[in-house]
Amino acid sequence: MYNKFFGLRESAFNVNPDPRYFFLTPVMQEALAGLAYGIQRRKGIILLTGEVGTGKTTLLNQLMDWLRQNQAATAFIFNTRLSVEDLFNYILTDFGISCESRAKSDMLIHLNNWLLHRCLAKDREPAVLIVDEAQNLSAELLEEIRLLTNLETSSEKLLQIVLSGQPELELKLREPRLRQLWQRITLRYRTTQLSPAETRSYIEERLRIAGANSEPIFSPEAIESIHHYAFGVPRVINVLCDHALINAFAERQRPVSASLIHEVAREFELDLIEPIAPAFNSGFSDRETGSVILAAMAKAAESFSPTESLLKDFSGRDNGNGPSAPVWVESEETKI
Numbered sequence: 624m625y626n627k628f629f630g631l632r633e634s635a636f637n638v639n640p641d642p643r644y645f646f647l648t649p650v651m652q653e654a655l656a657g658l659a660y661g662i663q664r665r666k667g668i669i670l671l672t673g674e675v676g677t678g679k680t681t682l683l684n685q686l687m688d689w690l691r692q693n694q695a696a697t698a699f700i701f702n703t704r705l706s707v708e709d710l711f712n713y714i715l716t717d718f719g720i721s722c723e724s725r726a727k728s729d730m731l732i733h734l735n736n737w738l739l740h741r742c743l744a745k746d747r748e749p750a751v752l753i754v755d756e757a758q759n760l761s762a763e764l765l766e767e768i769r770l771l772t773n774l775e776t777s778s779e780k781l782l783q784i785v786l787s788g789q790p791e792l793e794l795k796l797r798e799p800r801l802r803q804l805w806q807r808i809t810l811r812y813r814t815t816q817l818s819p820a821e822t823r824s825y826i827e828e829r830l831r832i833a834g835a836n837s838e839p840i841f842s843p844e845a846i847e848s849i850h851h852y853a854f855g856v857p858r859v860i861n862v863l864c865d866h867a868l869i870n871a872f873a874e875r876q877r878p879v880s881a882s883l884i885h886e887v888a889r890e891f892e893l894d895l896i897e898p899i900a901p902a903f904n905s906g907f908s909d910r911e912t913g914s915v916i917l918a919a920m921a922k923a924a925e926s927f928s929p930t931e932s933l934l935k936d937f938s939g940r941d942n943g944n945g946p947s948a949p950v951w952v953e954s955e956e957t958k959i
Contacts (some may be wrong), residue, residue, distance in 0.1 A: 625872035629829065632834035636865040638858055640681040642688065644832055646825050646857070651682060651766060654812040658686050662695075662749055665779040666809040667772050670796075671787040672847040673814030674899050676858030678786050682814065683753055686785070696750040703759040707767055714752060735774050738781035751783045758788035760799055816855030816899070822846065824865060825857065840868075844881035850889040859898045863887055 626633060635644075647655075654671060661669040671890055671934040673679045683699075690697050698717035705713065711730040717720050738750055754760070754768070774781045786792065786808075796805045817825055823846050841849070845867070853859035866887045871879045888894050 625868045626833075627873050628875075629840050629868060629877065630834065630836055630838070631830070634863040634865065635829040635833035635835070636868070638861050640684050641685055642681070644829055645681055645685055645826060646678075648817065648821055650813070650815050651678060655682060655685060655816060657810055657812050658682075659689060661810045662690070662751055662783045662785075665749065665783060667780040668769075668784045668786065668804070668808045670783060670792075670808045670811045671814070672793055672811075674816065674856065676790055676856040676898065677814040677816060678857055679814050680755055683755060683785070683787055689754065690749075690751055693748060695748045697753065698751070699753045699755070701755045703754065703756045703764070705764065707763065710767060712765055718750065735781075738774055739776075741776065742776060742779075743779055744872045749783050750781065751785065753785045753787070755787045756789075757786040758792035758795060762795075762798070765796070765801055765804055769801075769807060772807055814843060817850070817857065817860070819847070822850040822853070822855055822860060825860065829861075831865075840913050842878045842880055845884050848884035848888070852884065852893040854897060854899050856898050856926055859893070860869045863893075868888070869876045 624644050625631075634946075652929055658671065660666075660859055671679060671682070680701075687697060687699060696718055698714050700710075700713055707727065708725060711734070712725065712728060715730055715734060718734075718737065720737050720864050724730065741747060741750055750786060752768075760768070768784060768786070771782055771784065772780055774819075794806070795801065826841060826849070841864070849863050849867075851864055863884060867879050867883050870883050870887060871877060874883075876883065885894075894925070
């Protein structure tokens with residue numbers, strides 16, 4: 624509706640996770656490289672958490688694209704309101720494993736045999752189970768997922784698992800009854816809110832991809848107001864920007880002013896309700912955890928050639944089609 628008025632080819636602020644609009648901040652770069660590293664090195668369970676709307680699903684879609692490019696087998700669970708039977712049925716179906724029986728024991732046997740066959744194959748790509756919205760999983764289902772890590776050889780885990788969810792997932796995993804699962808998580812990553820500078824770059828980059836020219840569409844004051852109300856949450860930024868452009872088009876106003884942002888924020892009650900949950904102590908520091916993980920990743924990457932290192936593959940290189948995806952590298956320690 625407003626695209627022609629602002630010189631855009633398409634809407635820049637849709638809330639669906641379009642991979643063309645993936646915005647690679649240093650935090651997202653670290654998380655994406657770490658997820659790829661953990662899967663490649665057969666680390667078992669990897670945890671990804673973040674506030675609502677901070678890009679977890681978009682990041683998982685990027686990871687899925689990379690896995691498919693490298694012929695890895697993937698199962699992606701996005702509806703976590705499941706029974707135990709539903710969980711195993713979903714996993715087998717997504718992996719393409721045929722099993723006529725719906726008995727849990729039979730499905731486990733088929734899954735284990737399939738994983739062993741892949742492990743012994745000449746060209747061994749990993750099998751990866753990705754669970755989004757994992758904060759909604761019951762304790763029973765989380766325990767079933769933990770038990771899947773018992774499918775292993777003497778040297779590696781046969782199934783790599785990524786658990787992704789809101790901060791409440793961390794609280795749930797720290798419950799005493801789930802301590803065995805918590806202890807098996809080998810890598811932990813978080814998506815975070817954008818800084819004021821990142822918010823500006825995020826808006827400008829989405830407008831550029833949508834076809835904007837050099838003429839400003841949002842005033843500097845408007846962008847500051849967007850960050851203020853959205854708390855740096857990309858999904859909320861998209862909502863504010865999209866509705867501000869609609870109002871600006873109706874009033875034939877360009878660039879979008881801060882007063883229009885205030886109006887839209889009041890419409891969505893963002894002046895009364897913060898779009899993020901209260902902070903809680905998760906038990907580990909982003910900075911401390913990040914430094915430890917990066918050190919471990921750097922040490923492991925020493926066995927790679929410089930052009931193959933996963934740490935460099937997600938360095939934000941852009942060939943005009945977005946950041947390049949890393950090349951699959953079979954490490955010596957994962958070979959039998």
